[in-house]
Amino acid sequence: MKQTLYDKIWDEHQVLVNNDQSSLLYIDKHLIHEVTSPQAFDGLSMQKRDVWNTETIVAVSDHNVPTTNRNLGITDKISKLQVETLINNCKKHNINYFDLNDINQGIVHVIGPELGITQPGMTLVCGDSHTSTHGAIAALAFGIGTSDVEHVLATQCINLKKEKNYKICINNILNDHVTSKDLILYIIKTIGTSGGTGYTFEFMGDCIDNLSIEARMTICNMSIEAGAKSGLIAFDDTTLNYLLKRKNCPSKIYIDNAIKYWETLHSDEGAVFENEIVIDADKVTPQVTWGTSPEMALSINEKIPNPENFKTIDKQQSYQRALDYMGLQPNQDIKSIMLDKIFIGSCTNSRIEDLRMAAQIVSGKEIAKNIKQAIVVPGSGHVKAQAESEGIDQIFIQSGFEWRDPGCSMCLGMNEDQLEPYERCASTSNRNFEGRQGDKGRTHLASPAMVALAAIKGHFDDITEHM
């Protein structure tokens, strides 16, 4: 029987099939953080239950942590309690926890792959929707709610119905300065924000084959923005070379067997996908979102759409609402919109390649006068250290950026890194929802290259014409 990559990992982890055709799936790796785990641990202690296997869990605080003055600790009392609750739960259950001052600390979806905690063929869960990121390492990874966090802590398993397979084939290669962020925004725009609901994506084709693991992570990360809980990419030499450099890569005695297994992690020729789309990478241009859903994206040379041009009243209303929230007019040139803040960071785009890309653009230039604040938040302590060893921090600082400590930061604004009402931000993050980066704040999503150029210009511009 020809199988997809998803079919293979699914079958490999099936403990049993329930009478309703759902499966009890074994979970190899469980990543936890401070925001979605406290109630799960509470549930365990109320029922006097233990953690099934503490070795499978890695914990880190990332969502609700300061990105400045770490030496002062967390000053916000409520946030402090949340982080301390995680620390105490980890102590109680002997769970691996990376402290705020540990070089391993960072955004959970950055540190998993970076430390080699994420490995091919694994099932991996986390109480965070961007867990799909880890699919770039050929791991079946998906976000879960807190009840499921508790369930996995207690049983090492999850009851799930299998999703359908969705093949996203990307032919050709991306043009210069067009990035995997532009590609995934283009895909989301094409299939819509619920186009992948009920499916697991597998990204494949020449374009994917030629991308680095970090670039692939950006794509898998935003699968959820098209509705799919998981996005997978097959194991290949790029994956292997990435893994061999990781601290937690299987040791010498196991590596040959591990590789033998990993090499099976691709869809068989002729495997059945219930849905399929073909994208031509050559047609992808730099993308910027204009609205309040990631599907509301435009090529940099397009104009803001006119809601009247849409057929259904539903769509007209939602587009008008998005325009009103964003303070924009139909047919406006996206390049004419002046920006207030710049955010380079998040589990989507805060890895070393992202920072290198942005630094190259701002190098020797200053941020525009209308930019009130520009921050770079590296994805992890290791990314930060690497960037500093390359002098990237100094490039940013000399251009007028603030160089911060690792965390989720302004992607969701749980800490103090937020937009003020009506401020407009060019952001490398993943969601442009109403209020996401701050109450009444206005978010435009784009690639690190496009956001860096926007910082210098004070507004978006076409990166392909500037390099």
Added chain:
Amino acid sequence: MKKTIIKGQVIPINESNIDTDIIIPKQYLKSIKKTGFGPYLFDSWRYEEPGELDSKVSRTPKSKFILNKKPYSNGKILLVGDNFGCGSSREHAVWAIKDYGIDAVISPSFADIFFRNSIKNQLLPIKLEKQNIINLFSECLSSNQYELTIDIEKQTITSPNNEIIKFDIDANDKDRIMFGYDDIELTLKNKDKILSYENNMKKNKPWLFKRDNEK
């Protein structure tokens, strides 16, 4: 205790892609409890000023927003557009809806993680055909008072003029809504099978069974 009937005022919000950031904004995710999120449901649509967790500062309700109008403020059933609950996996969104007093959400489609979180918390997510949704919106919006009766067991929705709409729901999901199972206890009934799977994998893929990042 078995729960089979949900009866009450419908709260119509005719918007697609209502994301979990809208249902419950991030500042309330600092709570380490499962309760007390009801006052913050749809927070930025509901109040003029942004709020803070456990703040006693009184805020100005936005008079146009439906939850600030009677009889909707006492509603039990949410009626919404496509792709409800998209975005973040935060279960806080479901906790906020339940804590407010809402027991069912009717939509043409739900985001996957939200749907699952709903079932886990006995919030009934009902998927209906688009035409049924359009009809419900138009009936609901044409009369102020609009109550529906949902019979979970029979899988029916009864309108004020006694029209009946059937809905589909997975049999196990239905049981979970009615009885609120302890899923962990159910799974642990298969403890032996999990252990035997695990032991097998320890032999086949031993590299997976080690503590990460040991110095």
